Amino acid sequence: MTTPTAFGQQLIAMHGWGGDSRAWLPWRDAAQRRGWNWQSGERGYGPLPPFEPSWPEGRGPRSVLVHSLGLHLLPRAVLEQADAVVLLASFGRFVPPGEAGRAWRAALRVMQSRIASGAGERVLQDFLAAAAAPDPVALLPAGPGHEPLAACSLERLRHDLLLLGRTSGLPAGFPARARLLIIEAGADGIVAPNARQQLCLALPKAERWLIEAAGHSLLGANLVEPVLDWLETE
Secondary structure (H helix, E strand, C coil): CEECCCCCCEEEEECCCCCCHHHHHHHHHHHHHCCCEEEECECCCCCCCCECCCCCCCCCCEEEEEECCHHHHCCHHHHCCCCEEEEECCCCCCCCCHHHHHHHHHHHHHHHHHHHCCCHHHHHHHHHHHHHCCCCHHHCCCCHHHCCCCHHHHHHHHHHHHHHHHCCCCCCCCCCCCEEEEEEECCCCCCCHHHHHHHHHHCCCCEEEEECCCCCCCCCCCCHHHHHHHHHCC
16 A cells, blocks of 8 residues: 655545545556655455555655545544645535534434444445446446445444544644645535535635536546646645
8 A cells, every 4th residue: 555765755645434545546656656655544444454554754745635534534643744635525524513414414324324224335335326426436446335345344334434423623633734735526415515615714725626517526537647736836
C-alpha cells in the first residue's frame, strides 16, 4: 500500500464507508509517476487487511486526501501533521441537526437494523448504488461490494456506521493552518446539502471545486491530475 521515495510529496489517502484502498490506485500510480510517496489507509471492509498509515521519515510536504467518512477514519497523528488536506465529498458532521437530519437519522437506523438481521451485503450494495448515482454502479472500481463479506468485515461496517452517525464536526487534530481543498459533488445523494454547506462554513479559507453533475463517488470527474497539480502548487 506504500510507494516510498526519498523526495517529493508525502501523500496519505483514506477511503470512506463501504469502500477500500483499491479506489485510490489511479491516484497512487499518478503520484508514483511524479516520484511521490503514497500510502492508502485501509479499514478492511472487504478482502484487504486493515492498514493504519503513518508519516514516513523524509523531506517533502505532507498531504492528506480523504473521501467521505475517510476524514474521520485517519489517525489523529496523521491528520494534525498534514500541510494540505483535500476533502472529496466529505463532511464534518454527517447528520444535520434537528429536523433537517431526520431522514438521515432514520436511514442510518434502518441500515443498522438490516446489518444486524443478516442483510449486511445487501445494505452495502444499496449504499454503493446510491453513492454511484447518477452514474451506474457498474462504473465503481473494484471494492468490498464485489466479494462476499466476512463476519469481521460486517462488524467493521457496523462499527463505522455508528461512527458516521456520531460525527459532530471536524475531527480532533484537524490542521487549521493547512492548505485546504474542498471538492463537492453537486449531485451527491449521500451527504446532505446542509452538511456540505456546514463544511464550507467551518473552513472559510478552503478553495472549493464544485463538480455539478457528479454523485458521491465522483465517477467520471477526472480529478487525479488536477488535484495533484494543486498539491504541487504552493
